Amino acid sequence: MSTKKCCLGIVAIYIVCAGCFVAKPASAQAYRLPAAAFHPFGRSIINEQHNLELISSACQVGFRYTGTKFQLTVSIPSWMHHNYLQYELDGVYQKRIRVDSALKEPIEITAPTAGAHTIWIYKATEAHTGAIILHAASAQDIQALQRPAAPLIEFIGNSITCGAAADASEVPCGAGPYHNQHNAYMAYGPRVARALGVNYIMSSVSGIGIYRNWNSDNPIMLQVYENTDFQVQSQHRWNFSTYTPQIVSIALGTNDFSDGDGKTPRKPFDSATYVLKYIQFIQLVKTKYPTAQIALLSSGMLHDKKREQLQNCLTTVKEKIDALYPSAKPVALHFFQPMYAKGCTGHPSVEDHEVLAKELIPFYRKLLSN
Numbered sequence: 001m002s003t004k005k006c007c008l009g010i011v012a013i014y015i016v017c018a019g020c021f022v023a024k025p026a027s028a029q030a031y032r033l034p035a036a037a038f039h040p041f042g043r044s045i046i047n048e049q050h051n052l053e054l055i056s057s058a059c060q061v062g063f064r065y066t067g068t069k070f071q072l073t074v075s076i077p078s079w080m081h082h083n084y085l086q087y088e089l090d091g092v093y094q095k096r097i098r099v100d101s102a103l104k105e106p107i108e109i110t111a112p113t114a115g116a117h118t119i120w121i122y123k124a125t126e127a128h129t130g131a132i133i134l135h136a137a138s139a140q141d142i143q144a145l146q147r148p149a150a151p152l153i154e155f156i157g158n159s160i161t162c163g164a165a166a167d168a169s170e171v172p173c174g175a176g177p178y179h180n181q182h183n184a185y186m187a188y189g190p191r192v193a194r195a196l197g198v199n200y201i202m203s204s205v206s207g208i209g210i211y212r213n214w215n216s217d218n219p220i221m222l223q224v225y226e227n228t229d230f231q232v233q234s235q236h237r238w239n240f241s242t243y244t245p246q247i248v249s250i251a252l253g254t255n256d257f258s259d260g261d262g263k264t265p266r267k268p269f270d271s272a273t274y275v276l277k278y279i280q281f282i283q284l285v286k287t288k289y290p291t292a293q294i295a296l297l298s299s300g301m302l303h304d305k306k307r308e309q310l311q312n313c314l315t316t317v318k319e320k321i322d323a324l325y326p327s328a329k330p331v332a333l334h335f336f337q338p339m340y341a342k343g344c345t346g347h348p349s350v351e352d353h354e355v356l357a358k359e360l361i362p363f364y365r366k367l368l369s370n
Contacts, residue, residue: 032138033063039146042201043127043228045236053131054123055229057162057202058184062120062147065139070119071106073135074099081177083132084124086185090117093185096124096170099132106138118145125182126162127229128205151368152199152243154292155189156221156285157251159206160301163187165347173344178206181343186350189249191357192364201243205230209255211277215264221252222281240288247367248285251297252278253313257306269306271313278317279324286325293329293367294321300336300356301346311335329370334363 035052042059046052052061063070076083076099086096089111097107111117123132137144155161165173167183184190184202193200207214208221208230219232227234256274260266282294296314298307318331337359343349348356 031140031142032136033142033144034136035134038134038137038144041147041199042123043203043238045228047133052134054134055127055131057123057126057182057187057204058190058200059123059202060120060147061134061137062118062145063137063139063142064116064118064145065142066114066116067140068111068114069139070109070111070117070142071138072109072121073106073137075103075133075135076101077130077133080130083129084179084182085132086122086124086183088120088122088185090119096167096183106136120145122185124163124184125179126159126164126184126204126206128231129179129182131229147199150197150199151247152201152245153189153193153247153249153364154243154245154289155200155202155204155249155251156225157189157202157204157249157297158208158255159204160254160299160348161187161189161202161204161251162206163190163350163353164206165344166350166353168344169350183350186353188348188353188356188360191353192360195357195361196365196368198246198368201245203230207255208252209258210252210281211270211273212256214255214258215260215266220277222277222284225281225284245289245292247295247364248289248292249295249297249364250282250285251299252281253310254299254301257299257302257310269309271309274313275316275320278313279320282317282321282331283324286328293332293370295332295334295364295367297360298333298335300339300348301341303338307338332363332367334360 036050038052038061040061043056044052044054044059080101082098082100084096084098087094163182163184163186165181167181171180189200189202224230224232226237228236228238257269298310302310314333318333322330341348341352
């Protein structure tokens, strides 16, 4: 069997093929790292086939290697048609990569020059889009990287936090499935983290709210936060000891205020229920991260009366949480400037996320220094 055919078999039957690469001279050895040797950052699992499933938005893996060629053996669940990765090479963002269900060969990324390189691979889409399954990575002198030690921010939120509907540069708005315009790397949270030199994880679900969702009453974030993939019926519970964020940033409210699709019955916004459920959710978060600073963000997508009402609710939540936890750091609030978003279906575009991030950087910088 040729080397190429052997490698193709990895994707088809999920078997580690130890001889997939022809031996190289000692000065330029090729190595193949199985997924179990990776160091993922973000919500992920090692599945029964010993492959790595990237689950949460911007969940990432990094590698150091030499030469111009880097290969990543990857697949998606059988029920999916396609999904998206994106990558950063030598500290510079490159592009999204479409992963199709029919993919049979490893994804190959070519560096412009030989020598040493660093690459970080990110899941461009959110947890509800489905996992992206990594089987192996191959390159000369390859090493799996861990994220450098740094403070950590967890960004909890909805489609805005996901970077959903933000990037129509490749697929126009409205064309194909919802996740075609996802770009988690360019969302406000990762932008803030990169600007401040800190690590981040993203816990976000499109359409979700504090006491009701965009067009339904449940499941709300309180019901799914403890599940690895944010699915209410999930069998996988997330291990919260994996990370210890210094700041937990929560941006939930846009969908609670939504008028829905205009067809499904929807009651007027209930501020008392919103405040009650928000308090309950923060209490849940505090059971996971007792020492984390809680930061609450409003929504730049809301205007006029809705904007004012959300800000009043968040102020009440802060007052009640501060009273319940007098020895903890006070809850921090940030109220966004109103924005008329230019992305798909009223979402912030990639350029809008840059505006949001610039507004937020001083806020988080101050919290990190406390």
